[in-house]
Every structure is written in structure tokens, then in C-alpha cells.
Amino acid sequence: MNDLPHGLLTPQILVELDVLERNIERVARTVSAKGLALRPHAKTHKMHEIAGRQLEAGAVGLTVATIGEALTFALHGVGDLFVAYPLWISDAQAKRIRELLSYVKLSLGTDSIAAVQQLARQLADKKDKLGLMIEIDSGHHRSGVLPDEALDVARAAREAGLNVIGIFTFPGHSYAPGKPQEVTDQEQHALGEAARLLRADGFELKRISGGSTPTAELADNSLLTEVRPGVYVFGDAQQFELGRCQWENIALSVASTVISRHEGDAQNPRRIVLDAGSKILGSDRPGWATGFGRILENPDARISAISEHHATVLWPEGQPLPAYGEQLRVIPNHVCVAVNLVDQVSVVRDGEVIEHWDVAARGLNF
Amino acid sequence: MNDLPHGLLTPQILVELDVLERNIERVARTVSAKGLALRPHAKTHKMHEIAGRQLEAGAVGLTVATIGEALTFALHGVGDLFVAYPLWISDAQAKRIRELLSYVKLSLGTDSIAAVQQLARQLADKKDKLGLMIEIDSGHHRSGVLPDEALDVARAAREAGLNVIGIFTFPGHSYAPGKPQEVTDQEQHALGEAARLLRADGFELKRISGGSTPTAELADNSLLTEVRPGVYVFGDAQQFELGRCQWENIALSVASTVISRHEGDAQNPRRIVLDAGSKILGSDRPGWATGFGRILENPDARISAISEHHATVLWPEGQPLPAYGEQLRVIPNHVCVAVNLVDQVSVVRDGEVIEHWDVAARGLNF
Numbered sequence: 033m034n035d036l037p038h039g040l041l042t043p044q045i046l047v048e049l050d051v052l053e054r055n056i057e058r059v060a061r062t063v064s065a066k067g068l069a070l071r072p073h074a075k076t077h078k079m080h081e082i083a084g085r086q087l088e089a090g091a092v093g094l095t096v097a098t099i100g101e102a103l104t105f106a107l108h109g110v111g112d113l114f115v116a117y118p119l120w121i122s123d124a125q126a127k128r129i130r131e132l133l134s135y136v137k138l139s140l141g142t143d144s145i146a147a148v149q150q151l152a153r154q155l156a157d158k159k160d161k162l163g164l165m166i167e168i169d170s171g172h173h174r175s176g177v178l179p180d181e182a183l184d185v186a187r188a189a190r191e192a193g194l195n196v197i198g199i200f201t202f203p204g205h206s207y208a209p210g211k212p213q214e215v216t217d218q219e220q221h222a223l224g225e226a227a228r229l230l231r232a233d234g235f236e237l238k239r240i241s242g243g244s245t246p247t248a249e250l251a252d253n254s255l256l257t258e259v260r261p262g263v264y265v266f267g268d269a270q271q272f273e274l275g276r277c278q279w280e281n282i283a284l285s286v287a288s289t290v291i292s293r294h295e296g297d298a299q300n301p302r303r304i305v306l307d308a309g310s311k312i313l314g315s316d317r318p319g320w321a322t323g324f325g326r327i328l329e330n331p332d333a334r335i336s337a338i339s340e341h342h343a344t345v346l347w348p349e350g351q352p353l354p355a356y357g358e359q360l361r362v363i364p365n366h367v368c369v370a371v372n373l374v375d376q377v378s379v380v381r382d383g384e385v386i387e388h389w390d391v392a393a394r395g396l397n398f
Numbered sequence: 399m400n401d402l403p404h405g406l407l408t409p410q411i412l413v414e415l416d417v418l419e420r421n422i423e424r425v426a427r428t429v430s431a432k433g434l435a436l437r438p439h440a441k442t443h444k445m446h447e448i449a450g451r452q453l454e455a456g457a458v459g460l461t462v463a464t465i466g467e468a469l470t471f472a473l474h475g476v477g478d479l480f481v482a483y484p485l486w487i488s489d490a491q492a493k494r495i496r497e498l499l500s501y502v503k504l505s506l507g508t509d510s511i512a513a514v515q516q517l518a519r520q521l522a523d524k525k526d527k528l529g530l531m532i533e534i535d536s537g538h539h540r541s542g543v544l545p546d547e548a549l550d551v552a553r554a555a556r557e558a559g560l561n562v563i564g565i566f567t568f569p570g571h572s573y574a575p576g577k578p579q580e581v582t583d584q585e586q587h588a589l590g591e592a593a594r595l596l597r598a599d600g601f602e603l604k605r606i607s608g609g610s611t612p613t614a615e616l617a618d619n620s621l622l623t624e625v626r627p628g629v630y631v632f633g634d635a636q637q638f639e640l641g642r643c644q645w646e647n648i649a650l651s652v653a654s655t656v657i658s659r660h661e662g663d664a665q666n667p668r669r670i671v672l673d674a675g676s677k678i679l680g681s682d683r684p685g686w687a688t689g690f691g692r693i694l695e696n697p698d699a700r701i702s703a704i705s706e707h708h709a710t711v712l713w714p715e716g717q718p719l720p721a722y723g724e725q726l727r728v729i730p731n732h733v734c735v736a737v738n739l740v741d742q743v744s745v746v747r748d749g750e751v752i753e754h755w756d757v758a759a760r761g762l763n764f
Contacts, residue, residue: 041490041764075706097707117707120657120673120723124407143658146722174708175658175671204705291486292509292541305541307486311738312763316681339570340441340734341463341483341763342540356512357486368706372677373738375761395741397678397707398407 035383043308051283060089067253073262078393100396106135118143126154139163145188152192163197170201170222179225198239268367285361309341314369328361401749409674417649426455433619439628444759466762472501484509492520505529511554518558529563536567536588545591564605634733651727675707680735694727
């Protein structure tokens with residue numbers, strides 16, 4: 033673990049450049065060795081500097097969640113973008129997609145006959161430029177259709193003159209202890225079933241796309257053609273606690289300062305309070321997590337509560353409490369929401385801040 | 399309930415101007431009728447347009463959480479600011495506080511002898527310009543000292559030549575069902591005990607400051623001199639579910655679009671999915687809450703899950719699912735974190751967007 037740069041205004045987000053670059057390289061190598069294409073999800077970082085490194089390491093393009101993210105990366109030269117989201121194409125969105133199509137190769141998610149018909153109406157003159165990816169529900173029960181409904185959606189698309197190029201799923205229910213292998217199996221099963229039905233009906237599926245960060249490393253190319261992990265670039269406390277990343281692969285942390293400390297008694301817990309709260313860490317906290325994040329300097333400490341500008345940290349018994357003014361690094365539970373809270377991150381190498389990167393697509397929710 | 403403006407890009411934050419203005423007026427009147435000063439917490443809104451309305455309605459100044467927020471409001475003409483936070487004054491912070499002092503009357507929180515001594519060292523030449531407010535722990539067990547420790551902190555401040563002008567507490571544990579009255583009593587007790595000890599030692603306390611949104615309306619002036627509610631300007635799902643605001647006082651919502659719908663079966667819940675997720679709603683969800691927010695158009699709907707760009711909404715049995723593309727308004731659980739996710743809000747009157755306001759202090763975590 034490198035030293036924390038001195039005298040930082042806190043809280044602020046730090047990115048350890050060497051760790052980040054190793055993560056990007058490692059996953060690119062692993063995915064490539066399996067014969068899979070890597071299309072990383074850029075919603076995690078929203079930064080040009082990271083997108084550029086991912087593409088350089090061999091990513092075939094980027095995945096994004098919104099048209100705003102797509103426009104940001106398109107205008108910075110990324111040529112192949114997949115909006116892995118079942119958009120509803122309103123008049124205002126149709127205009128923005130037309131603009132986007134003048135820059136990039138674009139694929140869009142969909143999960144219903146209604147959305148397919150709306151898309152065909154709104155972008156009638158651009159149908160040949162759009163690749164449609166049907167979202168399959170592999171057990172997360174959020175958006176997506178069940179495999180047997182996928183055929184109806186694909187047929188409606190064909191009838192409307194749209195080009196179905198593939199299917200995808202997001203196995204979000206893999207974010208729980210012991211789940212990755214089971215969910216990888218569900219993902220394979222759901223995508224396999226949908227692929228079988230669509231191919232039997234004459235659809236040529238160029239892309240079969242899966243893989244959250246927990247499942248991407250377990251995936252193989254017997255069915256899938258690409259994976260879309262996002263969090264792997266930084267790692268976070270959730271992935272660590274799920275066993276999907278190592279402590280030394282954590283590339284992002286929130287520098288924070290001890291602003292209150294209490295030796296505690298029977299009524300009053302022994303604790304320190306850091307100035308990093310939910311407005312920089314986010315407040316994601318799955319039931320199985322040990323707290324609201326982890327402390328890079330002390331794996332035994334537990335963040336028992338957060339509010340907007342406070343993290344309450346229960347310090348291990350027998351270890352002296354850090355001093356007032358001491359700076360510590362908090363590993364957020366869910367890095368995608370933490371990055372989206374700041375306009376810039378500080379890039380660190382060998383204990384020095386060497387650059388600042390803009391979170392270029394921050395806040396682009398539509 | 400007013401109509402939702404047509405054809406919005408979603409998700410985006412809407413503020414109903416008439417409701418906002420009524421909330422500002424009502425609380426100003428109630429607090430004033432009790433003989434208390436109102437010093438609203440601006441971390442909730444971070445907007446000049448709302449700060450201006452609060453001051454016009456009689457607020458004596460603003461409360462903020464960070465020096466960045468203080469600088470933003472100071473540069474826009476707010477003359478009296480209280481940073482209700484036990485800051486650690488690093489070299490970098492000391493510079494910013496010097497700048498701030500050239501514009502405004504400033505009071506700062508503290509909760510330790512160490513922080514008081516650090517403050518006196520860092521701002522030795524500005525001691526007479528600073529008002530010190532000692533933070534009391536009234537049972538929330540976050541930052542703050544217990545009443546009997548407050549005297550040691552106050553004496554250290556006096557010895558260091560600093561001006562103790564008052565005490566404050568944040569009764570954050572009032573954010574739970576049935577708690578407001580009990581916590582108001584704890585707040586009174588802790589502040590009362592600290593005030594008694596400090597006054598007996600010769601401290602003149604000009605300000606005794608309390609009151610979250612749940613407790614502010616229960617407070618009286620037998621002890622307190624001011625209250626610092628924040629959320630009351632907008633209301634949110636938490637305050638509604640705690641019984642501290644009415645449905646018709648909800649001034650802020652997130653316009654969103656139905657992007658997926660499922661009639662459901664035994665394995666697969668009956669639901670719609672909206673395009674508002676944790677990147678615009680925040681993910682705060684106390685255990686007692688009914689879900690991750692509420693739907694303004696349907697008080698019986700429940701948000702059972704959110705991810706970054708999805709809200710999964712269980713729709714009441716017997717009521718037809720909204721159509722694809724239909725727009726609905728989500729009331730966030732915790733409005734302070736939702737506002738901090740966007741650069742602008744759309745201001746609505748009579749079903750039309752009439753203005754956009756910048757969230758001027760967005761992301762200013764230090």
C-alpha cells in the first residue's frame with residue numbers, strides 16, 4: 033500500500049494509477065485468453081482517461097447506461113457504443129440518438145414489443161444504422177424478458193424492419209456471497225435458451241453479451257461472445273467482501289480526516305468519525321456487507337453508520353484510536369455511485385497527486 | 399397535485415415552486431411564533447434561489463456543512479453562516495476560512511480540545527472574528543461531546559483565546575418512527591445540562607441551537623434560541639413516512655419514465671421499472687421505510703429495489719400497470735442526497751417548467 037499524499041483537502045477521491053492500469057491489463061488479458069470480446073461498462077468511471085486505457089488494452093467498444101454517457105464518449109472519439117438499457121425513445125431522445133448516430137456504431141437494448149415499435153416509429157429513417165440487443169431476464173427480475181418472450185420481441189423487431197444483432201443480460205443478483213457460480217449458470221441457461229429459440233427462427237445472433245464483474249471471470253465462450261464488467265477497474269468494498277477482488281487491487285479510495293474520536297463507554301461506542309459521508313461514498317449497503325465501506329489502512333475497522341458528511345468507524349479493540357487530523361482512506365461499498373458524486377478525481381502515483389481527471393459523464397442520467 | 403409537464407427527458411428533478419414557497423413561509427411563521435430564530439440548513443438544497451427565499455422569509459442566516467458550501471453562499475451575499483460541523487483546520491482549510499472571514503460573520507462547530515487548539519494555532523490572528531459553537535451529543539452518538547465533557551472543551555477554547563458563543567446538537571436519531579418527541583426531550587436534556595455547566599463557569603451562551611426537521615416543530619424557546627431544519631423546504635418520503643410532512647407538502651420529485659413492465663407470475667413479481675435509480679434518487683433506505691422512495695401519482699405503489707438506473711416498482715394488485723413510456727414522479731427517500739446528484743433542477747408551476755436553477759454548491763464536500 034502506497035502512502036497517502038500529505039495535506040489533502042478532504043474528503044476527495046483518489047485513484048492509484050498503477051493499480052488501475054494493472055486491473056485494466058489483467059482483465060483484458062483474462063477475457064481475451066477465453067476468446068471473449070471485452071466491452072467494459074463505462075458507467076463505473078465516466079472518464080475519458082480510463083476509457084482510452086480500456087480501448088488501448090483491447091476493448092472492442094464501451095457499454096454505457098444512458099444516451100448522455102454515449103454522447104460524451106462519442107464526442108471524445110469512442111467509435112462503438114452499446115447502451116445496455118431498454119430505453120423508451122421519446123421525441124427528445126430520438127433527436128439525441130440521431131446526433132449520436134452521426135458519430136458512432138450504436139447498439140441499443142430493448143425488452144418489449146411496445147419499445148421496439150416506438151423505436152421503429154421514432155427512428156424510421158435510421159433503422160439500418162441501429163443494432164438491437166434484446167435484454168433477457170436471467171433471474172435478477174428487474175428489466176429484461178424471459179427467454180420464451182424474447183422470440184416475440186425479436187419477431188416484432190423484424191416486422192418493424194429493425195436489425196436484431198444479439199441478446200444480453202445483467203446478472204445483478206450475482207452481487208451476493210456465494211452467488212457468482214450459481215448466477216453464472218443461470219445467465220448461461222437463460223441466454224442459451226433465448227439464443228436457441230431465436231436461432232431456430234432464423235435470427236443470426238452476432239453478439240451474446242453477459243457478465244457483471246463477479247461473473248465475468250467465470251464466463252467462457254461456449255455461448256457468450258462478450259462480457260461487460262465495470263467495477264473491475266477500481267474494485268470496491270462489495271467486490272472485496274464477495275471475494276471478487278483483492279485488497280491490493282483496490283484502485284480507488286476516499287481520502288478523509290479524523291474529525292471526532294471517542295474512547296467510548298457502556299452507552300457510547302468506541303469510535304472515530306471521518307469527514308467522508310454519503311455525499312462522497314454513496315449509501316449503498318447490501319445486507320451482507322460488514323458496513324458502509326472499508327478502511328484501506330485497517331481491514332479490521334468497521335463503518336457502522338454514515339450520514340451526509342460523517343462516517344462512524346468502530347475501531348478494533350486493543351488498537352489505539354487514530355489521532356485528530358489523521359488522514360485515512362475509505363474504500364466505498366459501490367464505486368460506481370461514489371465516482372458519480374465528484375467532478376474530478378485526484379490521480380496518485382508513489383504517494384503524490386500527479387494529475388486530476390474530470391468525471392466527464394458525471395450526472396448524465398438521461 | 400399538479401400535472402407533470404409533457405415530454406420531459408427523464409430522469410430529472412422537478413421542484414414545484416408554489417409548494418416550495420408555502421413550505422418556506424409556513425416553517426418561518428411557526429418558528430417565529432415560538433420566539434426562535436430560524437437558521438435553515440442549506441445542505442438540503444445548495445441553491446441560491448432557495449437560500450434567498452429563506453432569508454426573505456426571516457431566516458437569521460444559514461447553516462452549512464462544509465467550507466465549500468459556506469464560500470458559495472458567502473460569495474452570493476449571505477452574510478451570516480454557521481458551519482455546523484466539527485472541522486479539523488488543516489493548512490489548506492485555514493486559507494479558505496481566512497478568505498471566508500473577509501465576507502461574512504462566521505460561526506464554526508467543534509467537539510474536542512484538540513480541534514480547539516488546532517483552530518487557535520491555525521487562525522491565531524482571526525480569533526476575535528470567529529464564533530465557536532460546541533457540539534453536544536444528544537444521543538445520536540456520531541460527533542459531539544457529552545454534556546459534562548463540553549465544559550473541558552469550552553475552557554480549552556477560553557484559554558486559547560477563542561470566543562465560545564453557544565452550543566448545538568444534531569438529533570439525527572429522531573429519523574425513526576415514534577422518535578421525534580422522545581428525541582426532542584433528549585435534545586433538551588443534553589443541551590440543558592451543557593448550558594447549565596457552561597453558564598455556571600461564566601460562559602455567556604448567545605446561541606443554543608437544535609432541531610432537525612422532525613424535531614424543529616416540537617421545539618420551544620424555554621432553552622433553545624434557534625433551530626436548523628433543512629428538509630422542510632422539499633419534504634421527502636422519509637419525512638412523509640415519519641408523519642413529519644404531508645403528501646401535499648412534497649415539493650420535489652424525480653420525473654421518470656416506465657421503461658419495462660411485467661404482469662408477473664409465481665416466480666416473477668408484477669412490476670414496472672422506472673428509469674430513475676440510485677444515481678438520481680440516492681440509495682438511502684432506513685429499515686423502517688416502505689421502500690426506496692414513493693410514487694407521487696400512486697401512494698399504494700412500493701419501490702422494492704433500485705439499481706443505478708432502475709427503480710423496480712411493485713404496482714398495487716387490481717390496478718392496471720402504467721403503459722410503456724408513461725411518466726411518473728418518484729419522491730426520493732432522502733432529498734438532500736438526491737439534489738446533490740444533479741447540476742440543475744427544473745422549476746415547475748401549473749404543470750410547466752418555468753425556470754432551471756443551478757445546484758450551486760453541488761458536490762462541495764470540503
